[in-house]
Amino acid sequence: MAVLEVHHLKKIYTTRLGGARVQALTDVNFSVEKGEYVAIMGESGSGKTTLLNILASLDRPSSGEVLLNGTRLSAIPESRLAAWRREKLGFVFQDFNLLDTFSIKDNIFLPLVLAKTPVAEMKKRLTPLAEMLGISGILEKYPYEVSGGQKQRAAVARALITKPDLILADEPTGALDSRSTDSLLAVFEEINRKGQTILMVTHSIKAASHAGRVLFIKDGTVFHQIYRGELQREAMYQKISDTLTLLTTGGNSHE
Template sequence: MTLLEVEHLKKVYQPRLSNLQVAALKDITFTVDNGEYIAIMGESGSGKSTLLNILATLDQASSGRVLLQKKDLSRIPEGELAKFRREHLGFVFQDFNLLDTFNVKDNIFLPLVLSRVAVKEMKKRIEPLVKALQIDELLNKFPYEISGGQKQRVAVARALITKPDLVLADEPTGALDSRSADALLQLFDQINRQGQTILMVTHSAIAASHAQRVLFIKDGQIFHQLYRSDNSQEEFVTRITETTTVLLTKEV
């Protein structure tokens, strides 16, 4: 069943001090099935962050459509976008975006508080989630008291507690050491096996190899895609690395 449909997406910027327009996205079309795990790769400036921002309703496309469960995101009124994000999208960012003045529990609860979810329901949701993420003993600590890997797990808990249709992850391993990055990727594997749909932007071939499918973007267009199929992770890393090499040298 198709969860997300991206149709002929284009994004053109007009720099303030220039008459020249910059096309960040030229013509992006793809679909994401419910329960799929997709990685998006591309060099800096390729358009992948712009694409993620549009999917997150943080930016608007110049043309084209994004449909989440058949709902056209461009038709959501401005005043309803924040509510839509809280109810349908989960975000995991490279820099965690945790509030230092809130303890771990309150950081995780924040989107539910904003949605006015009952306290009883909030407690019901957090208990199995923090146990699965192995952060149940950190709930009363503050972000500045825990490690980078633990912060990222808190960010994942905050993203998942709303039971989102889609998790959007922007370079989630970029600020982590190799051990913490591996633990996070294993966690993503686990929640994906439980049915969570994930769309992850990454520079890392190792991170991308955990996905079922990898989309490669170059100069605002989808250059190629790879399916993991029956490949081992090591074989998929090799295929991703080879494609990335071609991506850096071949014209679209």
Template structure:
């Protein structure tokens, strides 16, 4: 059984005062196996952010269902959703979402604090993660005292410290320079090599070329997908660029 199953998901928004209905997702179906690294690409307005919000249980589909480890997210009561997200999902955001009044360590600890974990357990989990991410010497610093790349490493630490089944990353390289972006993608590659399942929404062809599979969203539907297979990053980059060209000119799907 797949770790994540998305079955015929449709999302329709009603504009304020009920004046119009906007279909953000039309009929989206795909599955993600445990240990996969999937990038989701699409132009602004394609529906990829709506899809990510539904996968994150921050929004519910109008039709269809999303199953994580066989559990239908639609059937989780609203009062239980926050706890479900803390236990099963890790989030990495473009703007880091770190609290400036908390040290990096306290930011990383936050989901465990909310889950009622004791300091000894939190610290035991943190130390190997901090060493892996190269932020051990930064843990006492505050977000405004470190670089964007260091903030993102702290955000990754916060995402993985709960040992989530799935990491959801929303434009994680969007606020970083090229060196920090490369470093971040190296971290994702190592996490994935160790078995972590990752879904990353990105506009960056370079970022997507590091994934094992790329889903392309257009007009609220899965337009195409690419599997890495034996391709290197450069070949994957070229293949992604080719699909993006077809997307831009309105060409048909790859057969």
């Protein structure tokens, strides 16, 4: 069953000065099945960020449609969008987006507080998550007191605690050192094994090689895709690297 369906997405921006039209997305089509772990890659300016913003309902397409578990995003009233986003989507950002004036625990609780979830239910959800992510010992600390890797694990906990249909991760390893990157990618694999659907936008071949499928965006459309299947991670890494070379040298593929 498809959790996410993307049909003929097009996005055109009109610049303020001179009214020039910039086509960020041309014709994007793909779906993500329940329990899949999909990475999206492409050069800067290929439309990745625009696509992510539309999938997150932070922007509207010029034409086309996005469905999450059969619900058309275009049918959700503006007044309901923020609550819908909070209930259905979990977000993991490159720069963590934690509030320094809140403890790690309160940062994780924030989406549930906004949803008026009972305190007992919030605590019940937090305990196993914190154990799985290895952050039980830092819950009372503040973001400025912990490492980048610990901040990102807290951000993952905040994304997961609402039990979202889909995790959207935007360059989640971009601000991490190599060791913290390895640790976070292991966490993503673990939560995916437990059935969580993940869609990650990344520049990192290493991060993408952990996904089950990689979509490549070029000139505002899906140019190519790779399924991991039985490939070992080293072989997947090489296939991704070769495809990125093809992208930058102007090759042509729509596999």
